[in-house]
Amino acid sequence: MSSPTYPLPEIEDILQHNPDWLDEAIDTPSVSRLTGVPICTLATWRCRGGGPPFLKLGTAVRYRRRTVLRWLAECEKAQNQRKRTPQ
Incomplete structure (x- = not known):
């Protein structure tokens, strides 16, 4: 049985009620849910210098939601540009 789907709020609506939402520091599981990238892949990218930029606060790893x-937008743009380039 599939889980119910709910319409996602627009970013403008979120920011109206929580103006600091984009600048909140979120943890790795939250980034995984946001991007669809597995937690272990995010960890590998951090070690190898790839993936989204992150902050290291002591032993805690955090990402700014805006970043x-x-x-993600830069990845999408790069992917779309590669698709348009003739081989």
């Missing part, structure tokens, strides 16, 4: 969304 993750920007990174």
